Amino acid sequence: MAGHSKWSNIKHRKGAQDAKRGKLFQKLARQIFVAAKQGDPDPExxxxxxxxxxxxRSxxxxxxxxxxxxKKAKGDVGGNEYEDVVYEGYGPGGVAVMVNVLTDNKNRTAPEVRHAFSKHGGNLGENGxxxxMFDRKGFITxxxxxxxxxxxxIMLEAIEAGADELETTDDFFEIYTEPENFQNxxxxxxxxxxxxxxxxxxPQTYTPLEEEETVEQMLKLIDMLEDNDDVQxxxxxxxxxxxxxEKLT
Structure with missing residues (x-):
């Protein structure tokens, strides 16, 4: 049954935010650098x-x-060492938030992430x-x-290739997979x-926010985190x- 997709709305807004191309490319380059340096430089x-x-590319x-x-990763002997860290906490209204960072200095990044939460009505919590509340999944729209x-x-093709489920919204087919089946x-x-x-x-479940002021506060928290170079x-x-x-963005 076609209808409203909470996940698509979140992702589409993020896509609009990612229009800040210079900062986005910098973050993507860091992800590529770390993946190439920590493993085989051949993507295959x-x-x-x-x-x-x-x-x-997408x-x-x-x-x-x-x-x-x-190439930088191949030749970066004894250079920057980045650590993959996930911070967890609650945004305004009790929204669950996970922040994935690649940082070469946790003593710099952790206080910056904590400040973003506290400034916008949230609080950084302990790991776990x-x-x-979240499942790691392959996601295709x-x-x-x-x-x-x-x-x-399309459901038959997706299921035959290894997908778990397909949901249909007004605008999209949404396919969910286990991570190991994503490429297939x-x-x-x-x-x-x-x-x-x-x-x-x-997310396994979603936290509804009805007050426009609280939604705006949550979006400002996301914006501040996205502006941090370490946040991926x-x-x-x-x-x-x-x-x-749509009104607030």
Missing amino acids: MNPDLRLAIEKA NNMPKDNIDRAV CVSF IDRSATEVEEDD VKHALEAYPVQTAEVTMI DIWHNLDADQEVL
């Missing part, structure tokens, strides 16, 4: 690097930028305080307006107008009315 042999490169990052990040494929047909499903659906394809954290991904379970989101 390094799943993390392959995902990082695919994410960069955001229209120039090939030269991608190649430069990989909200992560149990297909634009319904750009294809005439029927729901049953993505490859099987390449002929369709894929809008989003990533391994991410999917922000996952949350905000559920807000689409009209309110």
Whole structure:
């Protein structure tokens, strides 16, 4: 049954925020650098690097930028050492928030993340305080307006390739997979107008915010975190009315 998708609304807003191309490319380059440095520099042999490169390409990052990040990792002996850290906490109204960072200095990054939470009505918590509310999943969306494929047909293809489930909204087919099956499903659906394809954290439940002021405060928290160069991904379970989101963004 087609309808409202909380997850799509969140992702589409994030896509609009990611229009800050310079900062986005810098973050994507760091992800590629770390994946290439910590594993095989050949993306065919390094799943993390392959995902990082695919994410960069999906955001229209120039090939030269991608190649430069990989080459830098190959030659960066004794250079910057980045650590992958996830901070957890609650935003205004009790929204669960996870912040994934790549940092070369946790003593700098942790206070900055904590300040963002406290400034906008939230609080940073201990590891594990909200992560149990999320599942790591492959997530693929297909634009319904750009294809005439029927729901049953695309569901059959996705399930045969290893997908767990498909949901249909007004605008998209949303496919969910286990992380290990993500590449197979993505490859099987390449002929369709894929809008989003990533391994991410999917909320099990959502926290509704009805007051416009509280929603605005939550969006300001997201904005402040996104402006931090160390922050790579922000996952949350905000559920807000689409009209309110569009008004505030």
